[in-house]
Amino acid sequence: KLExxxxxxxxxxxxxxxxxxxxxxxxxxxxxxxxKLNELQEYIKTMQILVNPNFSLE
Numbered sequence: 724k725l726e727x728x729x730x731x732x733x734x735x736x737x738x739x740x741x742x743x744x745x746x747x748x749x750x751x752x753x754x755x756x757x758x759k760l761n762e763l764q765e766y767i768k769t770m771q772i773l774v775n776p777n778f779s780l781e
Contacts, residue, residue, distance in 0.1 A: 729751050729752075730748065730752035730755055731746050731749065732746070732747045732749055733745070
């Protein structure tokens, strides 16, 4: 699926009579990874606020 979506390049090489697959993120895959990490960071911040809210008596 990642390859079909253009997020991964796959290179197949024969080593010692065995096929090996090497995976590399494409430029689109790198961008998607950065976007997903940013989403995850926002989610974690939200969860931290919900679990440990800062109460103020002001």
